[in-house]
């Protein structure tokens with residue numbers, strides 16, 4: 001697929017589509033932009049023209065445009081018609097097949113697949129009309145990308161926020177299919193928190209972003225996903241069963257509760273190797289010059305799962321600051337894993353608490369795959385694809 005017709009409708013998220021246009025181009029797509037009249041109230045066509053390098057189409061009845069690249073020609077040119085943001089109004093018009101402006105006419109006139117990234121206030125997203133229209137579009141094969149939950153421009157909090165441009169690019173590169181339908185994936189994410197006293201704990205820098213991205217990517221392909229996460233500040237991805245835990249022991253208990261029918265287990269959490277030997281019931285007072293805390297080893301969640309008689313396909317992560325390949329391969333063998341994703345966290349720029357990652361994947365059968373540095377969403381999609389390919 002090469003040609004993307006980017007439709008921009010009149011929502012506040014239209015500004016994000018300028019970035020989306022750029023990112024699509026970065027990924028080798030040719031992009032032409034069509035804007036609704038309302039969209040031009042938010043971002044000027046000139047901005048999109050400068051970024052896309054092509055005139056922006058806004059009018060259905062435009063003799064000059066028809067003489068150059070008419071609406072039917074545009075509809076034929078597209079390999080994908082991507083509408084981002086898709087307003088409640090445009091979604092409603094699409095569901096009804098209305099064609100009263102250039103964008104909606106193009107949707108009716110194109111044979112190309114259509115994908116929409118809805119963006120609207122959370123109350124508009126919850127409206128029964130929006131739900132009905134989306135259901136019609138889904139049945140018609142339109143891919144619905146997002147939305148995400150979170151703080152909105154209007155001050156509300158909830159579902160309706162357009163996905164970030166790189167996440168949308170990810171959906172375009174790896175269109176949703178139900179290839180994992182019927183499979184249960186259990187994924188751990190984030191740090192664990194090992195309490196020393198009621199107010200202090202031992203933890204690490206893991207943000208949970210990689211594990212959450214993996215859960216989202218697997219759910220998008222139809223897997224039933226149980227995500228067991230330590231304390232992080234991330235929203236549950238759509239259609240994912242998020243279980244919040246604190247300590248390594250809690251995480252193990254929760255994993256074991258859900259693992260029996262799992263086809264895949266991904267140990268992505270940065271589980272603390274040690275915990276304080278005893279929990280001090282009252283806050284430790286500052287009345288000695290030195291403080292010694294004894295630590296004992298935590299249970300190894302990945303190994304426990306890999307040792308099960310009926311074990312799922314086991315995937316580990318190794319974050320190392322040195323001898324990456326050596327330590328990763330050792331962990332793969334020692335814990336009897338099927339696959340290990342190794343990342344070098346020495347420079348502090350990728351991996352832990354970052355939006356980007358670069359991963360080298362080592363397999364049981366000595367094969368290696370290198371995933372170049374990019375956003376965690378893309379890495380997650382690539383990893384889910386690799387796991388799927390190796391399930392047998």
Ligand SMILES: Cc1cc2nc3c(=O)[nH]c(=O)nc-3n(C[C@H](O)[C@H](O)[C@H](O)COP(=O)(O)O)c2cc1C
Pocket residue numbers: 008009010011012013036037038039086087088089090091119120121124
């Ligand atoms: C400041 C402002 C922000 C808006 N943001 C959104 C939005 O995020 N999503 C949405 O569905 N409508 C939003 N609207 C309403 C749409 O602009 C309106 O429904 C318009 O008719 C959409 O036209 P279109 O679908 O042809 O682009 C907003 C309106 C205003 C005034």
